[in-house]
Structures are given as structure tokens and as C-alpha cells.
Amino acid sequence: MPRPDGKLNEEKVFKDPVHRYIHVRDELIWDLIGTREFQRLRRIRQLGTTFMTFHGAEHTRFNHSLGVYEIMRRMIVNLEEEDTWDPDERLVCLAAALLHDVGHGPFSHSFEKVFHMDHEKWTREIITGDTEVNAVLQRMGADFPEKVADVIAKTYDNKLIVSLISSQIDADRMDYLLRDAFYTGVSYGQFDMERILRVMRANEDQAVFKHSGMHAVEDYIMSRYQMYWQVYFHPVTRSAEVILSKILHRARELMAEGYTFKTEPDRLLSIFSESPALHDYLKLDESVVMFYFQEWEEEEDPILSDLCRRFMHRRLFKYVECDPSEQMLIWPELQQLFRTIGVDPDYYLVIDSSSDLPYDFYRPGEKDERLPIHLLMPDGELRELSRESDVVEAISGKKRTDHKLYFPKDILLDESSFPEEKQRIRALLMKQEGEYYAT
């Protein structure tokens, strides 16, 4: 029998390695977790291809979404003590935190790049469309799903609430930094989240942090910086991501040419089309994608089968550091040499840049860019973090760009054909780097 206050008869808890326990007392949240669209997130890894580098990184969007919900719940407990907090916003915040990633698909970074999709549009469609999630949200009122979707899209009127889930220091980032550090097994990535929550204060447009808690915020920024270079930008992960993207490109190209697949990718047909339907999108998960990749190892098309074998058996591309301002001088020759040895440079000679990756640093920014992190000084003034913190100022000005050139070293070392051309390619690549890096 449902209770009139929307609470469960007793609190439910999920055991969680990052937050110890995730507490659910609201019927709304419990029912959202049970929807098929939310349960689908169990089959989508949080970190895409990172498991190829850090074998522990098998955690899913499901774990992360519960974690963001739990952080938001704790934030609200603290903010409820402030006069400015509007208690009517509580469930909107919690639902938005829980559902913020519900539109993610399998390996969504590569899929979005190749097929020009946007997981945030899928999120809105899942929340406002004909879904179990929408049916649960509708119980709170006809406009409730729109409110939740607006918070996630950052177009909600109450900017403070938006900033709790999406800003330079928010529930989403705090959970994924701690969770990704835990599951990858790296020792950096730690910071005192409890302290940050304790010094968080509501301001008109965003959450700000008491100056006395600055060092906890500094730790968070350092964690973000270290995770960026050591985990999110790891060159081996990027190699796997490059191959994954090229598989999708190749499959799409073959589909457009009318190629007959031995295993027709029925579940992907909608994605290959211009406007995939929501019910088709929701059938996709990483198991489905991996199934096709395994099947495509046997395809007649040599590029598709080779790329799939590389991905499935971790025969990744090697890389050299790349300076495109130098590389542009030898690029035409490199491409021609690849064609001469029968290797398509569009698929096997790839520059991957830091801007291709979906993670960012903290940057104080120019006026009218994104809002930076603000400290609340004892006299009530707000000061941007890097103006107060030497540590943050120091890392804010560091080099943040990086380009790597990926290629199949195994093919270039096989001198049973075109030995001279392959030697020349190796010489050109080594001119960049001096030696090949191992993946």
C-alpha cells in the first residue's frame, strides 16, 4: 500500500564500494531504479574501452548513476539547513541526479562521434517519451518529467540546482572521479568529499565553498588533473577507442555500399539510419555490439574483419607522439606509402587529439565562459578559486594539448612484402619519436 508522503515503508540500501551505502527512502527513486531503461545501464560500462588498459574498469553507468544520486541526496541534507533551499525541488534534484546518464548508449563516445548522436537528446527522450521512466515521473505531476529533463539539460530556471549536478564541481564529477579511481585501481583520484559537502553553501546561481574548505577543493582539482592524464587520456585506451571508431566507420561505409554481411547487423540498422527510433536505441548495449564485432571477425571485408580482430583480441595500434605542425610536411608522403603497401590510411593512420576526448580540466576562464569555482570569503565576498589557491593557479596554466599518431606496427614490421616502403614509413614515424611506444 503506497504511503501518502511518497516514502517507502522502510529504507532500502545498496551496498556500494565508493560511498559504502546508497540510501533510498523515496518511492519515486525506488521505482525509477526498477525501470527497464535504468536497468539497461547495467550493460553499459562507465569508462568505455578503459577496461583494455585497467582491467578493473568494468563498472557501469548503473553504479555511477546510483552514486551521483547518493551524493545529491547528501548535498540536499546539508542544503536543507539553509533558508534559501526550496524543499519542493528535492525530488526534482534526486530524479535528475539518478537519470542524468540514462541516455548513454554502448561505447557512447565513439558512437556519438561516428553517428553524430547526442546522448543528452536520448536522455530527454527517455524522460519525456513513451517509456517506463516517464510513467513513473508522471505520477509526480504532468510537468515533472520536463522539469527533470531541464535540470539535466542545464536549462532549468533554478541555476543553483543545475550547478549541483553539472558544474565545475558537481555530484556527477565527484562520483566519477572517486569511482573511476577505485575501479581502475589507481592511487590518485582521492579527495575528501565529505569535507567538500560540509563547506558547500547555496548562492544565487551556483553552489560556492567556504574559504576554510579550500584545501579540500584543491585536492578535488588535483584529483581531476591526475585522473585526466593517467586514466582518461591513457594512450592505450585511446588506441582501443581509435579502432572502435574505425570499425563503426567501416561498417557504416559497407552498409552504404550495399555490402552483404555474413551476419546482418539487425540491431544496428536503426543507428545506421538518419533518425533512429527510441525503442531501437534502447535495445542496444555493449553485449550486442561485442557480439557483432565477434561475428564480423569472419567477414569477407578485410578491413572490417581485421579491425574487429584487433579490438576483440587486443591487438591494438601502436603510437608515436605527434607534432602536427611538423607532421604536416610528411603527411602526404606517409599516406601515399600506406596506399602503396595496400593499407588504407583512412583506417590505419590516425591522429588522435586531446580535444577528441570527453574529459576536461578545471580552467578559470574568460568572462562570460563557464562559471568557475567560487570561494566564499569570511566577509561574504566571492573569489575565483585560482586567485586564492597557488596549487590551482599552478596547474591551470599547464600544457593541456596532446596529439598521438596511431598505426599498425605489426604490418609495418612484416617485410615479406614492400620491405623498402615499410622501412621508409618506419623511418618517417621514428623521425617523430625515436622509438615506438608499447601498447
Add this chain to the structure above:
Amino acid sequence: MLREHAKLLRLMQQTGEIVGRKKLQKMVYIAQQLELPFTEKFQYHVYGPYSEELTLRVEEVCALNFVEEIKEEKASYTQYRYQLDGRGEEFLAQADPEAADAETFARFAADLNQQTARFLELVSTIFYFSEMEKPDVALKIRKLKAKQNYSDEEIDSAYEYIAHLQHVLGS
């Protein structure tokens, strides 16, 4: 090679100079909405559509010395100017012509660059809510951008400007 970077360089070449990061962000977003081939992912932020990917790409072309970034300290903020450098010209000369179609860019880049950042923020925000009816968009803008205090005239001008851009690109 670096096709997306080449498009950005072409935009800077066509405009001569772009003043302000916000203006650059809004110009690229508007170009994307007009179906020009920019692929950066944008999300709504406090000041309208914003792309972290584009911010990083700008950092990259500056670090490669393809673009010169001039930092200017103003009374209460920092402003940045962007100009294509000689190295960038060299890169563009060998870039995939399909990736940096000079003719298409020339038809609108200078026009956009003449507008203020404030006006382009309004135009890009209208594009962002393009699935909504005009009265609803106006209401949304008043709520989300209360501090900017956009007038009815400015909102009308922005809609007229969008029609003008669509006409220029369609002709």
C-alpha cells in the same frame, strides 16, 4: 589530417580576427546550426551553447602556433583575440579542401563576426531552443538570462538575423 582543426582555421582566416572566446563559441555553434560542417558537441551553459571540445581545439591550434592568441587585461576581466598565424596558413594550404570549404565559410563568417558577442549569445540561444515556439523561447530567455535583460526588440532582431543567415546560405 586534423580536419576539424582545419575548419576552425578557415573560419579565422575568413574573419581576419575574432575577439573574445564567447564570440568564437557562438559563431561556431551558429555555423553548425546552419548545417555547416562543424562537429563539436555543444551543451547549454550559463551563457548559452558552449563546447568544451571547441575550447580544447582552440587551445590546440594555439599550441601548434597555427593561431595567435592575444591576451588583454580589461578592467574586470580578461579578453582574448584570435588571428591565423603564418604556420596556420601553411597548414590550411595543404589541408583537405573538403574539410575547409573556403567559399561556404566566406558567405557568412564576416557577417557573423560583425555582430556583438551579446547578440550572438541571444541568436545561439534561440537556435538552441529552436523546437519551441517564439513566445515560449522569449519566455525561456527571460528566465534563463534575466541578468542580460534582452528586450523584445533584440529578440525580434535575432529572429530576423537568423532568417537573413538562412537566406544567405540558401542563395
